[in-house]
Every structure is written in C-alpha cells, then in structure tokens.
Amino acid sequence: MSMDEKDTRPSPEEPMPPSAESPEPQESPDEAPPRPKRPIERFYDKFEGVPLKALDIFIGILIAAFIILVVLGYLKGHEII
C-alpha cells in the first residue's frame, strides 16, 4: 500500500466503537481487536432469535419438498401426470 493511500481498516491500537446492539466486553491488551462483521455474518445474525428446533423443522420441510419434487419430476418425465 502506498503512502498516499488511506488505510480504511480500523487500526489495531484504536478501540472499536461500542456496538449499538449489544455492549462490548472490556478488552484486555492481549486480546485480538474485534473485527467488523461481514455481510454474511450480519445476515446470519438476523436469525439469532430463531430457535434451532424451528430451523430443523425448516430444513425438514425443504428435504420433504425435495423428495416431492423428485417424485413429481419423475411422474412428469414418464408422462404419468
């Protein structure tokens, strides 16, 4: 990186600003600085309130949908429906 280019990444010595959503724990000097969350993590974090059981049910429904699709596609491919 040249001298003229601005490094927009947070400096490791600067403390990260406190999050508006949850209080950040006090850091010790030896700990790695917290990193800003990536878009995929921010997307995944939206589901934090969703219980795992509900996610399991959703995955189960998708698998059932897959099986139904294969059966329907088979019937359609063989001109049964």
Added chain:
Amino acid sequence: MKAKKIDIKKFVSNNAIIILVFILMMITGFSTKNFFSADNFKNLLANMSPRFILACGVSGCLITKGTDLSAGRQAGLAACLSAMMLQKLDYSARVLTWLPSIPWPVVLLIVMVIMGCIGAINGCVIAFLKVPPFIATLGMQTIVYGACQIITNNQPLGGFEDSYLVVGRGVILSIIPYLAIFAVIIGLYFWFLYNKTRHGKYMYAIGGNENAAQVAGVNVVATLIRIYLLAGMMYGMAGFLIGTKAGGASTATGFGYELEAIAACTIGGVSANGGVGKVSGILIGVLVFEVLKICLQFLGVDPAYTFIAQGVVIIVAVALDLRKYLAKK
C-alpha cells in the same frame, strides 16, 4: 445411550444432504439399468473433474469470506480462447487463420495466465479498493461475458484438433478419464497449499479474523490477491477442460458454473462465514452435486424439476451452514 443419540443427530444434521443423495443414489441404482456401470462411473469422473478444479479455485475466496461470481464466465472465456487457438488448420470456420498449430499444453498455460491476470484484477479491486467481493466479481462477470462475446463474435466454436479432443475424451485403463488426472493433480496441490504452506495458514487466518491476522503480521492484501489470482488460473484450466470435453465452446459455456461451485463448496463444509474448509470437503460437495444430477437424469426426472431440486439442495446447504453457525453461538 443418550450421548450416542446426540451424536447420531449431529451426524445426520451435519451430513443431511450427503445422506439424502446417497439414498437417492441407491434407489436410482437398484431401479435403473446401467447406473452402477463402468461407463457411468467414467461419465461421472469426467463431469466432476473440471467442476472440482473450478470449486478449488472458488474455495479460497469463500474461506476468506469472499466469493467469486465471475468463475463461470471466466471458465467460459477460457474455453472460447482455448477453442480459438486449437482449431484444426484446415477447418473452414477457423477464427485465427494466421495462427500456426500450437501444442495444447502451451495453450493451457496461456489461458491460465490470462485468467490469472483477470483473477489478480479481482483481487486488487477487493484488497486495495475494499469493494465487497460480491460486487467486484459480479462486475467482472459481466465484463468477461462482454469480452467473450466480442472475441468470439457470438459464434460457436468447434473443429478442434485431435490432440485437444483426446485430452477430453481419452481414458486410462478403460475407466479413468484424462480429465480426472488433472483433477487429482490439482486436488493434491491444493491440499498441500492449504495444509502445508504459509499461504494456506494466512488464508485461514484471514478467514477467521482479518484484523487479528493483520496484527499478527499477515500481509492481507498480498494474500487476497494471490488467492484470486490462483482462482483465476483454476478457472482457466477448468474452462480448457470443459471445452475439450464438450468438443465445442460458445459464450454460453460456463454459465452458472460459479453457483454450482459455491453450492458444492458449501455442501462440502466450506463455510460462507470463512475460516473453514478442506479439499476433501470440496471433493465430496462436487461429487454429491454431480451424483444428484446423474441420478435425476437416470430416473428420467423432467429437466425443469431437476433445476428446482438443485436449487432446493443449495438452500438446504446454506440452511445447514446457518444452523452450524447459530449452534456454535
């Protein structure tokens, strides 16, 4: 007994797609002729090989929490460039009439270098300009597609030299396609790169925590550029192999391959959250996706339903990845 129950549940949860496709494979194998045959196995290996190479390229981007939506179009451009340089001298529709006959290894190197340069541009845009990988590679996807249209004049390409066709259609011991040899070499190289080199360690470090990696002395910018450059070279090789396997190339070659590669990586355990991923997982993911397609083909499933089923599998893969992320939290 309770601990064992939990382990089975975790195993099923982590490998739901693999189990599902395995069951489908068994049903297909026992209900259709020739599924469990040498020809079908050869066909599976031939289909898997370029996709595995492409997925290896994409995996580095995913491990560092990026993505590369230009993979498919780059492979398509590589296929078209290879086709243009390896047409028969006496072919009536030869594009580069002034070009003498070039050995196929030289053409392979040329397309890998060209695609590597495109990959390096992606890396520079992402690393220096801090453009999100999704946006940067989406833009590059469109640019590469346009370039391919200009270069080929939107004409399909064929009339390949026999030496090029042999690469895609030749077999060893009547069952192992030459394409699989390329895949094995690349797989071994990537295993070595990811597990035994500093570059691999830097890559996982960036994927785990970029700031911490930088504080620890990792040159994040250089590593990211290397990752995308290497990915570009892999797309070049994959495109070269796709062209020879198909016996032709056009601007439509490689369309959608990046989504298949990303889905295969996700199925194989390369998390979209970064920092996680193994070459064996990539291989399993590609294998599962190809077996799924072949099973649906053998069962005579209507092609439209095949596309929907593949889409559902991709969503299940992401949902399982999300579940792993939330369960860890």
